[in-house]
Amino acid sequence: MRYLTAGESHGKQLTTIVEGLPANLPISSEDINESLLRRQKGHGRGKRMQIEKDLVDIVGGIRHGYTLGSPIALVVHNDDFKHWIDVMGEDPVAEDQNIRRVVTRPRPGHADLNGAIKYGHRDMRNILERSSARETGARVAAGAVAKTLLKNLDIEIIGYVKEIAGIKAKEYEDMPMNERKDISEESAVRCLDPEASQKMMDAIDQAKKDGDSIGGVCEVYIEGLPAGLGSYVHYDRKLDGRIAGAVCSINAFKGVEFGIGFEAARKNGSQVHDEIAWNKEDGYYRKSNRLGGFEGGMTTGMPVVVKGVMKPIPTLYKPLQSVDIETKEVFNASIERSDSCAVPAAAVVMEHVVAFEVAKAITEQFPNDQFPKLKEAIDQYREEIRNF
Numbered sequence: 001m002r003y004l005t006a007g008e009s010h011g012k013q014l015t016t017i018v019e020g021l022p023a024n025l026p027i028s029s030e031d032i033n034e035s036l037l038r039r040q041k042g043h044g045r046g047k048r049m050q051i052e053k054d055l056v057d058i059v060g061g062i063r064h065g066y067t068l069g070s071p072i073a074l075v076v077h078n079d080d081f082k083h084w085i086d087v088m089g090e091d092p093v094a095e096d097q098n099i100r101r102v103v104t105r106p107r108p109g110h111a112d113l114n115g116a117i118k119y120g121h122r123d124m125r126n127i128l129e130r131s132s133a134r135e136t137g138a139r140v141a142a143g144a145v146a147k148t149l150l151k152n153l154d155i156e157i158i159g160y161v162k163e164i165a166g167i168k169a170k171e172y173e174d175m176p177m178n179e180r181k182d183i184s185e186e187s188a189v190r191c192l193d194p195e196a197s198q199k200m201m202d203a204i205d206q207a208k209k210d211g212d213s214i215g216g217v218c219e220v221y222i223e224g225l226p227a228g229l230g231s232y233v234h235y236d237r238k239l240d241g242r243i244a245g246a247v248c249s250i251n252a253f254k255g256v257e258f259g260i261g262f263e264a265a266r267k268n269g270s271q272v273h274d275e276i277a278w279n280k281e282d283g284y285y286r287k288s289n290r291l292g293g294f295e296g297g298m299t300t301g302m303p304v305v306v307k308g309v310m311k312p313i314p315t316l317y318k319p320l321q322s323v324d325i326e327t328k329e330v331f332n333a334s335i336e337r338s339d340s341c342a343v344p345a346a347a348v349v350m351e352h353v354v355a356f357e358v359a360k361a362i363t364e365q366f367p368n369d370q371f372p373k374l375k376e377a378i379d380q381y382r383e384e385i386r387n388f
């Protein structure tokens, strides 16, 4: 499986093409829309999310509710485009720099300056339109397709918020999947700990008042994966490595941890590794899950637990200093609108990019032309490894 996305933040639409799904997988636009709407929510989002109502238009690869085996093409329209037709439309551009909304002042923390240097653009709108996290809408659409495959294979995945601005949610190691889903959905910051949720919201409000922004930590939790997904034989087949790459590719994500993660550096081996056990009903399992469901680049069969850290949003109402690339004058960045915290939305993005990597690994490992045969193969494998 692979996917590509195209589209600018204030352009006409986002386009996603997903390839490599088996034929005859049931899938509906409601599945994708649910994911898209979840990504738009969350305390701390700015005015743009009040303009957009992300709904998918399936324009290829699905017929009468089932995949054809051909590439799936998905479109999400940008409702904000109507305000940007002069700037982003196809008509020949006006010479008036104000109409074109030319950007010569790079924003610290964004792709603006490095992108302009790399591609030789003197108008940094040519950079920022694509480097915007609006593109994560297209990635969530691809991930929603992957999630549908996982769901039909009895694999459940959820992303939620663990920490915002240093406020940490309690650990809920034994919380069942359904509760994780319900509670995170009810929380305005997508957090499993109601007490921490309230504090997180207050911190977001305070940051907004201060003209500042805050970051945090998201966690993705997956149940139902059989042992042995991924491989140890090559660097690029290690599933934990692929997931780490996918998580770090999300805008503003700066680090990844599996299980206890960086904490492992401060503990002895006896406090880190998970002892192996077996019983007739479950087959092999680990007595703990400190390594977050991975050994040797492969799943252990325990839940996968992966965290990603998001830096604070770089566009600040309290402006940071930068330099105009035409005049070389120092200026204080001014802004029209921005999120003050997008960690809750980013948890949904993370859920979907991780889902894609997992689905991809499954389609590489099992016969993948027809969904019923894939399901049969994976169910048989699950049975085999129980008695291995």
Ligand SMILES: Cc1cc2nc3c(=O)[nH]c(=O)nc-3n(C[C@H](O)[C@H](O)[C@H](O)COP(=O)(O)O)c2cc1C
Binding pocket: 046, 109, 110, 111, 131, 132, 133, 136, 250, 251, 252, 253, 311, 313, 314, 315, 316, 337, 338, 339, 340, 342, 345, 346, 349
């Ligand atoms: C869901 C989401 C929403 C975001 N919203 C904003 C925003 O409103 N303003 C902003 O400056 N950055 C926002 N970002 C972060 C920037 O897109 C990101 O920091 C920037 O593209 C630079 O990339 P880097 O941080 O990965 O280096 C958002 C990120 C995500 C995942």
Ligand SMILES: C=C(O[C@@H]1CC(C(=O)O)=C[C@@H](OP(=O)(O)O)[C@H]1O)C(=O)O
Binding pocket: 009, 046, 048, 049, 052, 131, 132, 133, 134, 135, 136, 137, 251, 337, 338, 339
């Ligand atoms: C549009 C989305 O997020 C945008 C991501 C973003 C950025 O710089 O990354 C900046 C803001 O866009 P704008 O400049 O249009 O207000 C966010 O709203 C979205 O998530 O769909």
